[in-house]
Amino acid sequence: MTQAKNGDTVKIHYTGRLQDGTVFDSSTDREPLQFNIGRGQVIPGCEEAVTGMTVGEKKTTLIPCAKAYGERNPSMVMVVDRKHVPSDIDPEVGQRLQVGSPSGELIAVTIIEVNDGNITLDANPPLAGEDLTFDLELVEIA
Numbered sequence: 001m002t003q004a005k006n007g008d009t010v011k012i013h014y015t016g017r018l019q020d021g022t023v024f025d026s027s028t029d030r031e032p033l034q035f036n037i038g039r040g041q042v043i044p045g046c047e048e049a050v051t052g053m054t055v056g057e058k059k060t061t062l063i064p065c066a067k068a069y070g071e072r073n074p075s076m077v078m079v080v081d082r083k084h085v086p087s088d089i090d091p092e093v094g095q096r097l098q099v100g101s102p103s104g105e106l107i108a109v110t111i112i113e114v115n116d117g118n119i120t121l122d123a124n125p126p127l128a129g130e131d132l133t134f135d136l137e138l139v140e141i142a
Contacts, residue, residue, distance in 0.1 A: 001054040002141055006038040009142040010050055015135045024127065032139045043068045046134060053138040063132045072129035079118045091119050 004010050011032040016025045027033050035041040037051055045063030053059065065071060085091060091114050098106040099121065113120035 003052050003054055004037060004050050004138060004141050006051065007036070009034060009036050010138060011140040011142075012050060013137045013139055014046075017133045017135075019131055019133070024132075034142075043132075045132070046136075049134065049136055050138060053136070055138055055141055058135070058137045060133060060135050063134060065129050065131050068130065068132045069125040069127045070129075072124050076123040077112070077120065078123070079120050082117060082119055085119060097121070 011034045013027045013032050014025075015023055015028060017023050033042070035047075037047050040047075043063065045061070045067030048067065049059070049061040049063070082091075089097070091111050093111055093114055095111045097109050097111065099109055101107050107123050109121040109123045110126060111119055112122045
């Protein structure tokens with residue numbers, strides 16, 4: 001049987017879990033995820049896990065944070081004076097926002113703390129610092 005290799009377009013079904021077993025994402029109730037192996041469209045650990053699989057094969061793999069979303073970077077946490085927050089935004093912990101960077105690009109951030117004077121924003125990916133477990137099924141190699 002043909003094995004998935006670098007350069008192939010593949011379709012997979014997956015369920016991703018945190019170390020405590022909490023499911024953070026799954027494709028089981030939707031179309032399979034399609035990506036090209038070797039193009040960086042998914043986390044490196046997922047590409048590595050799918051490489052060598054055959055259509056119909058299922059496996060469970062542990063992806064360390066270094067091959068997932070990386071370690072948490074404390075320098076990506078910033079405190080912003082509330083007066084810099086638009087008045088139409090009522091900030092709440094857990095809320096996701098996009099903010100402009102000094103270079104002009106938009107950065108996704110999560111509000112992690114709110115008090116009377118400041119809002120603390122975290123630009124780390126939500127799953128940074130987490131080792132992830134994925135149940136994978138290779139559905140198709142195109």
